[in-house]
Amino acid sequence: MTLITNLASVFANTVLPVFLVAGAGYVLARFIALEGRTLGRVVFYLASPALVFRSLYNMNISTAALTQVLLLVLGVYLITGFAGWMAGLDQERPQRSALTISSAISNNGNMGLPITLFALGNAGLVIATIYYATSALLTNTLGVIIASTGSAPLSKALRQSLRAPVLYATLLGIALNRLAMPIPEPLYRAIDLTAGAAIPMMLVLLGVQLSATPINSEQRVIWRSMVIRLGLSPLAAVALCMLLGIDGLERQVVILQASMPTAVVATVLATEFVTAPRLVAAAVLFSTLASMATISLVLVLIT
Template sequence: MSQLPGIFLNVLAPVFLLVLLGYITGPRLQLEARTLSRFAYFILTPAFVFYILSQTRIEAGLAGRMIGFITVVYLGSIVIAFLVARLLRRSAKMTAAYVMIAAFGNVGNFGLPIIQFAEGQVALGVATVYFLANLVLAFIVCVGAANFSRGFSLGMAAQVFRTPALLALPPALLFNWLNISLPPVVMRPLELLSGALIPTMLVVLGAQLAAAGIPRINADLLIASAIRLISGPVLAFATVGWFALPQLERNVGILQASMPTAVLVSIIAMENELLPEFVTATVLFSNLVSIISLAIVLVLL
């Protein structure tokens, strides 16, 4: 536990300070969080994915084990969320909200910068593989859960494969596999854009949290948040040995499994009119209290 002050100061505080910056300046400067988030989503994220993965060397078998690990952990959290909601006899909508909150970790906004500070720049490529794996799973599960009461549509689930981050994945892997080096006139703009992703996402997260307001604490909020923040790291530590991951991939995977709920979950809930106030409040609460749970995970690592 003697490491805790250093972890707070050197790993978590820089991340939360940028979120706080967005929280304070967003309303005062009238920052358009939606515009900034769309800029990050459609431009910065695919640039980041291409730039990082086109240069990261990860053996195919190892990548498969990493994807299997993060998928097993998040599926486990989803099952726990569903069973808890059913045992509590929650409505179909509230059950779907529990599942969405458990399915989508904040592996981008929080995961990437925390892992960069904790494990170094070399860990970003590994963290991006986990980020993309959770993105695919979470979008499919969240879209399915949000439309649970109205019938599931394969067309809606297929939307995930048209997201900008995933569209950048095939060319990145192709350039990596063929060991193709793009000229500086192409790579340097991509490097600048990818470098802007993390600070932009953190400031946008702060502005989005400011717009959401102070969450109203209730039993469902506490239970859903606890499932996301506790089941993730517990399942990760319990199952990581099954996948024979090297130390770096192990640590990064456990951290990505321990992230609070992604802000995108509240957007999906709003778009589908699925208890948006509850989901947004839970997203805000889980991100705020994750400073404690993430510090514990970092100490254990």
Template structure:
């Protein structure tokens, strides 16, 4: 229970604050999300990767990200074949199982449970997951060549992509940044995580339409919240890596569905109500599953 009160409950309280605020005031979530994406998140990405010491562990994170992505897609396609789901339902299930909330949710959980030493790995993984989601998420939501090209353009428009490249490049070339500049970046970086947490609560509060197709919901939620961490547990048992890296990828693999997948589902009409329902269910279930997982890890 200590893990719940020390890690999970404080995080849920911040999510709850965003949820309640949105229910009371109905603010423009897109504007706050834009501020996070274009100002605070790039600063967080740059400062953490600039201070990181790159090693073989980052290669393992890349392998893990692609392995989990294609494994989740495989299982969803298997369920779609067994249960004879329509293509739009399959696409919605892929969005909610292959793409987890490693940013708004995963990063604060890792920070609170593993500490600052794990943050460079968590941030690197968050950027990588975002890029994969922008490409494969848009592709599966649209199921078209034009969607794939649009996805690639989306990645190139994301400031966090360039912040990651600059952070890694500056660190590799040992470029010194003036203290006045870096202190500003650090200030923005420190505000990024709580802002991301509040935005997630507001995004959940903005869900208005639900579709409780329990066959799909249980299949997708079970894949995302149970099957995913079990598969990654076997993965980290077979792959030699630093214990911190193993803990980071195990925690991220157990995260609920990414809230941003709902935007893709709405834009490309890939069962948005179903995607919203799975996102909400997995987020609620995570209160229990994340608590159990953190107790096992610690």
């Protein structure tokens, strides 16, 4: 098969289904009064933590491999964040912070999890969930610190970040997994049922959130964060895989996760801290659209 044929096949079978569901959410939000904030809270406080807990509780990965993945996620986050900061040296402080968070914060949940599931199966989804959970923790700490350099008080934001349920779902899932502690069947079934709703809800939420994303005149510097997010980030993951000795399925998953576009949560942070939110919103929209092509290419190269 030629490269073009491979790209078309990967796009149709793996990437397109994700965008079709997100597109349905986009259309619904345009034609009916679909409340994105309520849906987002259901995902944030219930479905996403359930998915993270279930995946980590059931994971079959050594402590060494788990540590490698955690270090890689941290490395990619720091590299892309630093690159975004450097790319904004000619900008005012709010715009520089906006470039930093839009470069560092990737959509490992709404997009990364379903694409990994379609491309690499349930075994890949477990590793992708580890990546997502770690990235979410970094966003709620380092991301908040970076965004707060725009204006708002840091201490209040950090206190709020400790309320993120995914933090406790991550710690509890890893702890019970390592202790091999059984969960009562009725409770596990409830968690499993809730976790099963997470991915489709995330995709619908992505569409709803994108429908509210404005297209504005601050697009002249967006390409900088897009190059970092969609280009430098997967290359950094490849280099870190070589450095940390990550191979096999773990290597495929972390490179794929590092290839995701800017996450909508970056817009939330930018709005909260008045850090050029229109610039970040545009970065989310255009990087998401561009990722249809770049993610397909990455999948062809790693599989």
